[in-house]
Amino acid sequence: MGLDRAASIDDLRALARRRIPRFAFDLVDGGAESERNMRRNVEAFKDIQLTPRYMVDVGQIDTGVTLFGKAYAAPFGMAPIGMLNAFWPGADLTLARMCAAENIPYTASSAASTTLERLAEAAGGNGWFQLYVAGDASVTEGLVARAEAAGYDVMMITADVPAAGKRDRDIRNRLAVPFRFTPEVLAQCALHPRWALTSLRHGTPNVANYADLLKSATSYAEVQKTLITPRFTWEDLKRLRERWKGRLLVKGILHPQDAADCADLGCDGIVVSNHGGRQVAFGPPTIETLPAIAHAVGGRMPVLLDSGIRRGADLLRAKALGADFALAGRALAFGVGAGGAAGAQRAMEILKLELERALGQLGVASFGAVDGSVLSPAPLRHDAR
Numbered sequence: 001m002g003l004d005r006a007a008s009i010d011d012l013r014a015l016a017r018r019r020i021p022r023f024a025f026d027l028v029d030g031g032a033e034s035e036r037n038m039r040r041n042v043e044a045f046k047d048i049q050l051t052p053r054y055m056v057d058v059g060q061i062d063t064g065v066t067l068f069g070k071a072y073a074a075p076f077g078m079a080p081i082g083m084l085n086a087f088w089p090g091a092d093l094t095l096a097r098m099c100a101a102e103n104i105p106y107t108a109s110s111a112a113s114t115t116l117e118r119l120a121e122a123a124g125g126n127g128w129f130q131l132y133v134a135g136d137a138s139v140t141e142g143l144v145a146r147a148e149a150a151g152y153d154v155m156m157i158t159a160d161v162p163a164a165g166k167r168d169r170d171i172r173n174r175l176a177v178p179f180r181f182t183p184e185v186l187a188q189c190a191l192h193p194r195w196a197l198t199s200l201r202h203g204t205p206n207v208a209n210y211a212d213l214l215k216s217a218t219s220y221a222e223v224q225k226t227l228i229t230p231r232f233t234w235e236d237l238k239r240l241r242e243r244w245k246g247r248l249l250v251k252g253i254l255h256p257q258d259a260a261d262c263a264d265l266g267c268d269g270i271v272v273s274n275h276g277g278r279q280v281a282f283g284p285p286t287i288e289t290l291p292a293i294a295h296a297v298g299g300r301m302p303v304l305l306d307s308g309i310r311r312g313a314d315l316l317r318a319k320a321l322g323a324d325f326a327l328a329g330r331a332l333a334f335g336v337g338a339g340g341a342a343g344a345q346r347a348m349e350i351l352k353l354e355l356e357r358a359l360g361q362l363g364v365a366s367f368g369a370v371d372g373s374v375l376s377p378a379p380l381r382h383d384a385r
Contacts, residue, residue, distance in 0.1 A: 003339045003346045009310045009331045012347055016337030020087060020195055021188035023173040028087045028333050030169035031277040037285070038277025041308030044285035048317045049376035053363035061356045062366040067302060067325050068154060068247045068268065070125075073103040074352060075315055075367050079276075079306045079329030080130035080156065080251075082111025082207065084336075088195070089202035091336045096122035098332075098344045107156060107327065110143055111227055113205040120150040128154040130251065132161070133236060135229035143209060144243060153246040156271065157237065160252025162230045165279035234261065241266055249304070254289050256296035259303075269302040276307045276329055287318065294322025312354025316362065319370040 031038030099106035251271035306327035335347025
């Protein structure tokens with residue numbers, strides 16, 4: 001099956017899996033421990049039913065949204081993913097350029113394989129920057145200052161990794177950063193020559209924004225210890241809010257009170273996220289936590305959602321339950337893994353087509369008009385006697 005026959009994000013995932021060595025594919029595709037939380041993120045969307053209305057003029061469909069004073073062509077953007085160039089060489093810049101061309105946000109991970117400066121340039125005015133708060137305050141300040149100088153006006157602070165997640169696939173694959181070319185890794189590379197040759201041209205991927213700090217790192221666990229701190233508190237967030245003059249989002253919110261506290265602190269938005277099921281193995285699916293969080297925020301700031309977006313209709317489900325915007329990570333990454341720039345474009349086309357058709361089928365001509373009224377009532381439970 002080629003890209004032109006890929007009908008869904010799942011089809012692109014299957015293509016990517018065939019093109020990429022297992023150790024590199026698992027880096028993006030894998031989740032925490034048994035991966036149940038990762039799977040539930042996707043499955044929980046399917047449980048939400050929407051009720052179509054008919055005899056409505058849907059001849060013109062509008063998927064555009066305005067967020068933080070900027071008009072975007074679609075109600076979703078690229079979520080931050082670290083070390084994505086290990087998945088497919090050059091993936092960071094490929095996706096940043098596509099987001100610029102499609103007029104959607106691109107979130108550059110501080111753990112990206114490409115420097116935040118190059119990604120800001122590639123994303124044009126659509127670049128957002130995601131920050132991991134390091135244990136060393138000077139490291140954090142260095143990244144914030146670089147993001148400021150690079151022209152980012154939206155910074156997204158990740159709050160949901162006080163401890164690194166345990167990803168069983170990475171342990172089995174003996175994942176190391178930088179990669180160790182063990183006999184097993186070399187054997188996998190030999191079976192995927194296009195990935196191997198493209199990787200040779202691009203060079204061994206690493207965590208580019210921390211390159212000087214990580215020269216002595218021997219494992220991915222060591223890398224994570226440099227990137228995150230277990231001591232990040234509300235006081236730290238308050239200081240970052242005062243330091244950063246642009247829009248500030250907090251990513252990783254799953255509790256309504258945390259959402260309300262972010263609003264009280266003057267944050268410009270939150271991202272309801274469980275890190276795509278990659279960190280916490282026992283948490284709830286994000287779509288299930290969304291209604292209570294949206295209620296707690298009460299319209300004081302935009303609510304974004306990620307983790308589990310695989311279909312265009314998922315964007316409508318999230319909007320109906322209180323999200324103003326969404327971020328897709330794996331969905332677009334599977335596209336670039338399936339076919340580079342053409343694959344990334346195909347993933348975008350699939351999500352846009354599904355969104356437009358879902359709006360038409362729902363009987364709502366504008367994404368902005370979607371609200372809780374489109375939700376189907378819960379089915380009645382009959383006595384089984």
